[in-house]
Amino acid sequence: MEIRLTIKLVILWKTIILLGIIVLLSACFHSEKEAVPSIGIVPDEHMLLAITPDFSIKMAGDALNKHYLRLKSGKLFPVIGILRIDGRTYRFMGGDSLRISPIAPLANDSVGWSGKYSYLFPGKGWEQKEYDDSFWKEGNGAFGPVKGNSNIRTAWGAENIYVRRHIKIDNKDTLEGHKIYVCYICDDQIKLFWNGDFFSEKGITYQTQCERLTDEAIAHICNGTNVLAAYGRNTGGPALLDFGLYIENKTYSEADTVLLKQIDIQATQTHYVFQCGDVELQIDFVSPSLSEMWNMTGWPVGFLSYQVRTEDKKEHTVEILFDVDMEWMFGKRKIDSWVEQEWRFVKSDSLYLGMTADETTFSCDDSHVVLSQKLCAENGNKGILLIGCGEGQRIQYVGERLQPLWNSNRTGEVKELMMAVGNKYQKLREECDKLDKLWNNKAFQVSDKTFAEQILPSYRNFISSHRFVLSSDHKSFCFGDTLGNVREIYKNFPVLLFFNRVDWMKSLLNPIFEYCEDERWKRKYPPYDIGLYPVASKQVKTDNCAEEAAANMLMMMLAIVEAEQNFSYAELHWEHLCLWANYLKERMAENASPSIELLDGNDEHVKCVLGLMAYRKLIQLKDAYE
Known part of the structure; x- marks a missing residue:
């Protein structure tokens, strides 16, 4: 009796914690508390630019001017940033030369x-x-x-x-x-x-x-x-x-290392401020695909903006340059360069770089691309470096190749997206500033600086590891490397709920619902996954984890309904939600006498209880919203 009582208390406690988290995150969207002042955060490692899963750039701590950037895969991104002031050279990004x-x-x-x-x-x-x-x-x-x-x-x-x-x-x-x-x-x-x-x-x-x-x-x-x-x-x-x-070949070995004055990592941007002699340099890494004003979800483009300010109010000759070793990156020497609509573009393999053509020079020596720009009052002492990446393999879903969401008309090009971002980058910056302030305030309302250091960078981490594509019936699908992995989706839901991205939550679930509603899937529970990138045709995990998958889908649907305060999305898939709930009931009946192993938080019986509680709440909301 004591063991069974303990088990029931554990189930109740875990349920209270889970529902408490959901209520807490939902309540944050309607909070009317006074705004909390922004406090800079510096996690041990974070994603600087969220572009694509194949090409997203990360950095450890505050070491932008100490080490080279790396891609999400861990591969080195050999870019060096140099600021020349009155002939004196300062290195603000990258290590010593890779030449x-x-x-x-x-x-x-x-x-x-x-x-x-x-x-x-x-x-x-x-x-x-x-x-x-x-x-x-x-x-x-x-x-x-x-x-x-x-x-x-x-x-x-x-x-x-x-x-x-x-x-x-x-x-x-x-x-x-x-x-x-x-x-x-x-x-x-x-x-x-x-x-x-x-x-x-x-x-x-x-x-x-x-x-x-x-x-x-x-x-x-x-x-x-x-x-x-x-x-x-x-x-x-x-x-x-x-x-x-x-x-x-120590091309930039004589460059002075700049002094880092400030670093601030927010949800959509990372800001650096460096002191270079008498000139202050501000560098901002911006991921525009995280913006909400324009529908830029899945755009494989990011940018680095820069601006210099003088403290002595004297005139200085200032030039900024970026050196990228393309052969080191791709093992290839072919480099294309052209000017289009006042933008200078450079392409090698799948990487695109862009700067305004005005006051910009381009050179290519020994497979090194060097883009440089004079900074002066005429161009506001500022500019941007656009970074784009050509998409990898097309996702194959039930025998059909799906187009990236940004290229739904099948005629788009990465350079066009880069120009669109470059032409309105200042407005994008302003929008991202507003979003960052909103999410920063919310993070500190919910918890403390430790929580902020975890939750704010997770926005970019999500977009850097997921691909958005368009289905044949024009639905938005979102995939990680393991396509439709229910457990991974479940782990991402608290982050998306915090950032109010219910649209992305639906994009994660859409392919699973469509896969289950197809005649090919005849089981009483959802699949654990539906394939490995780039092919959705066969489950990667042979153990279906049926109870976990069914319970997670019910709980995630509950989160969407409560966040939207609308039952329409659940109504579309109500037949399968009921099917999965009935499956959990059957499993509960087959295991009516739980053992001491139920104390394990991943126990199937616990998942059945949580899934059925979510289903019961869905029934209540169905009646309330009809």
């Missing part, structure tokens, strides 16, 4: 390089510097199938290949204080050694990868001949092996 110069270049950086190779295992110690490779064959890199790749100069058709590249260093003292990189391309596997020491082991990569030599490896560099050795393995299909040694 690299070849010591022993890759095949596509040269007319080919000479190395010793063997298809058979040459015996223990083959990677050592002292090893005698005089009896090996000699050939020019790169190695692979000769047909189809102009950089391949030596055929490699066996499963294994062992290559030794002799690299001559005339004066190792000239390398002191520089970073040294091993660059390589391989298909399928590569294992690298520097002067006999193991360096790295990687899988297939079609783009140039660069890895920095450790300080210990650099210490083993000697004057005269050094050996960079590689073992390549081809597990099937085409083969490729190319590798070389590079040194950083």
